[in-house]
Amino acid sequence: MKTNAALTQLAAEAAGCERCPLYKDATQTVFGEGPASASIMMVGEQPGDQEDRTGHPFVGPAGQILDRALGEAGLARETIYVTNVLKHFKHEMRGKRRLHKRPNQDEIKKCRWWLDKEIAIVQLKLIVALGVTAAQALTGRKLTLTRERGKTLDLWDGQQGMLTVHPSSILRMPDESARHEAFAGLVADLARVSEIAG
Numbered sequence: 001m002k003t004n005a006a007l008t009q010l011a012a013e014a015a016g017c018e019r020c021p022l023y024k025d026a027t028q029t030v031f032g033e034g035p036a037s038a039s040i041m042m043v044g045e046q047p048g049d050q051e052d053r054t055g056h057p058f059v060g061p062a063g064q065i066l067d068r069a070l071g072e073a074g075l076a077r078e079t080i081y082v083t084n085v086l087k088h089f090k091h092e093m094r095g096k097r098r099l100h101k102r103p104n105q106d107e108i109k110k111c112r113w114w115l116d117k118e119i120a121i122v123q124l125k126l127i128v129a130l131g132v133t134a135a136q137a138l139t140g141r142k143l144t145l146t147r148e149r150g151k152t153l154d155l156w157d158g159q160q161g162m163l164t165v166h167p168s169s170i171l172r173m174p175d176e177s178a179r180h181e182a183f184a185g186l187v188a189d190l191a192r193v194s195e196i197a198g
């Protein structure tokens with residue numbers, strides 16, 4: 001059933017997920033969003049603080065960078081399915097702030113169950129992994145960003161993938177010229193995505 005209704009139903013099922021402990025400290029699931037007719041899926045690692053509060057993927061600062069990069073690459077976000085490997089925000093408290101915490105292999109494996117179902121519904125030509133955690137979850141092997149970014153990757157079932165940076169890595173860069181360069185690299189990778197599947 002390749003329909004938007006199937007995605008809505010899946011998101012409703014995931015809202016009650018207790019497959020791993022991460023649901024306990026998060027506000028809500030943040031399921032993927034976008035049309036079932038999307039030819040491109042973008043997969044990040046997990047929702048962040050603002051995504052957890054709003055229930056929508058890539059709406060915080062990293063999402064704003066992604067939107068700007070998509071625009072510069074000639075891709076419209078509303079035509080793309082955007083999701084994460086994990087549907088709950090894993091974090092630790094530092095004072096009053098909730099800081100991102102890297103997921104472990106067991107959490108990734110358990111939540112892949114939902115990602116596999118999203119992939120089965122959306123009519124994809126290309127899956128773009130935003131960062132190595134997503135790429136490793138999608139390929140089941142260790143990848144390095146420097147060696148594999150921008151190249152097409154063979155995923156299971158004949159799916160085609162590509163690795164690029166997670167937009168949050170650009171935000172963490174210490175100086176403005178490094179951020180500019182990294183942003184230009186993301187736009188170049190997304191322009192290639194547009195050539196392949198746009």
Ligand code: SF4
Binds near residue numbers: 017023110
């Ligand atoms: S992170 Fe994924 S597997 Fe774990 S409880 Fe949330 S939705 Fe379920």
